[in-house]
Amino acid sequence: xxxxxxAGKGLATRIIHxxxxxxxxxxxxxxxxxxxxxxxxxxxxxxKGYEYARSQNPTRKALxxxxxxxxxxxxGLAFSSGVAATDAVIKLMNPGDxxxxxxxxxGGTYRLFTKIFEKFGIxxxxxxTTSVDNIKAVVTSNTKLIWLETPTNPLMNxxxxxxVSEVAKAAGALLCVDNTFAxxxxxxxxxxxxxxxxxxxxxxxxxxxxxxxxCLAMNDHELREKLYLIQKSCGAVPGPMDCFLVLxxxxxxxxxxxxxxxxxxxxxxxxxxxxxVAKVYWPGFEDNAGYAIAKKQMRGFGGMISFTLKxxxxxxxxxxxSATKIFSLAESLGGVESLINHPASMTHASIPRExxxxxxxxxxxxxxxxxxxxxxxxxxxxxxxxx
Ligand SMILES: *Cc1c(COP(=O)(O)O)cnc(C)c1O
Numbered sequence: 117x118x119x120x121x122x123a124g125k126g127l128a129t130r131i132i133h134x135x136x137x138x139x140x141x142x143x144x145x146x147x148x149x150x151x152x153x154x155x156x157x158x159x160x161x162x163x164k165g166y167e168y169a170r171s172q173n174p175t176r177k178a179l180x181x182x183x184x185x186x187x188x189x190x191x192g193l194a195f196s197s198g199v200a201a202t203d204a205v206i207k208l209m210n211p212g213d214x215x216x217x218x219x220x221x222x223g224g225t226y227r228l229f230t231k232i233f234e235k236f237g238i239x240x241x242x243x244x245t246t247s248v249d250n251i252k253a254v255v256t257s258n259t260k261l262i263w264l265e266t267p268t269n270p271l272m273n274x275x276x277x278x279x280v281s282e283v284a285k286a287a288g289a290l291l292c293v294d295n296t297f298a299x300x301x302x303x304x305x306x307x308x309x310x311x312x313x314x315x316x317x318x319x320x321x322x323x324x325x326x327x328x329x330x331c332l333a334m335n336d337h338e339l340r341e342k343l344y345l346i347q348k349s350c351g352a353v354p355g356p357m358d359c360f361l362v363l364x365x366x367x368x369x370x371x372x373x374x375x376x377x378x379x380x381x382x383x384x385x386x387x388x389x390x391x392x393v394a395k396v397y398w399p400g401f402e403d404n405a406g407y408a409i410a411k412k413q414m415r416g417f418g419g420m421i422s423f424t425l426k427x428x429x430x431x432x433x434x435x436x437x438s439a440t441k442i443f444s445l446a447e448s449l450g451g452v453e454s455l456i457n458h459p460a461s462m463t464h465a466s467i468p469r470e471x472x473x474x475x476x477x478x479x480x481x482x483x484x485x486x487x488x489x490x491x492x493x494x495x496x497x498x499x500x501x502x503x
Contacts, residue, residue, distance in 0.1 A: 274406025
């Protein structure tokens with residue numbers, strides 16, 4: 117259904133019908149997988165809006181419409197991975213431009229900024245974005261982009277999107293929010309003033325650990341044109357099969373997310389009461405530093421939880437990490453199945469140890485992506501692993 121027809125409809129209705137229109141040539145209710153590289157023209161330059169599949173593909177178009185609708189934006193763009201979507205946003209920058217980014221964020225984003233883009237003369241300044249004053253302190257006339265992640269990976273820190281958007285607007289800078297951890301079901305940054313929303317669709321949007329993909333959503337037409345130029349010129353586009361998989365995954369986003377949230381509440385509270393657990397990182401606790409802001413900008417707390425043991429040794433963490441049977445030891449998150457991860461040696465190994473420790477990411481930190489299995493089984497699994 118088109119965005120006009122979905123305006124004012126409930127979240128579940130929008131999630132299921134976003135970007136989905138019966139195929140005009142057959143009536144197929146699901147958007148077909150248009151596995152084609154090119155499109156026949158009736159005369160030179162006369163075509164149906166599709167010339168070459170790096171620039172346009174109907175399966176991708178349906179998905180891009182869905183991304184826009186899910187994030188309350190006007191435009192969506194799909195990329196071959198989450199980092200490819202991030203890469204496109206940074207390519208809006210020119211040498212000498214400054215980007216303020218969160219000091220606690222996905223390791224691959226940090227790697228992209230430091231190892232790839234710094235050498236092109238783009239300057240990245242990392243601050244603890246949970247305090248808006250820290251951002252204000254480093255804004256200069258060269259600040260062109262503020263890059264947020266909220267909740268952050270893996271410490272679940274919360275940043276006030278609306279407050280940072282004020283700072284960005286005053287500085288004439290763009291605000292981009294990596295919304296991967298919340299998913300559009302729990303948080304829509306555009307509603308709080310973000311210019312661009314980025315997702316690793318590999319995670320909750322796809323939801324089944326079977327595809328790598330990324331996306332951007334935005335409202336401004338000029339910004340969309342700039343990002344589309346980057347998308348088609350640099351070519352990091354997803355194939356039609358991958359677009360189909362994410363379109364299919366999105367249809368159950370709301371039911372999956374409700375269950376991720378429900379299981380997340382049970383496991384976070386269970387962990388907190390466990391005698392061997394030192395600290396649980398989860399924004400749903402009323403005494404969590406980010407709780408009030410999370411309540412304001414999120415509709416739930418999701419299934420991502422990190423924790424440390426009282427025994428802070430790597431050996432103790434390793435014992436838990438290798439003892440779980442339902443939680444699989446793996447990178448990634450947001451799938452229906454539960455995963456357990458050791459950020460220091462896995463997802464965040466690309467961040468130097470001293471940087472990690474400075475940002476509060478200890479060697480013993482364990483991260484859970486709570487799936488949608490039966491909560492009793494998940495808790496029993498953690499119980500036998502923690503001992
Ligand atoms: C996984 C992830 C990314 C990168 O996405 P890919 O699809 O793996 O390229 C970016 N941000 C966050 C928060 C992530 O979890």
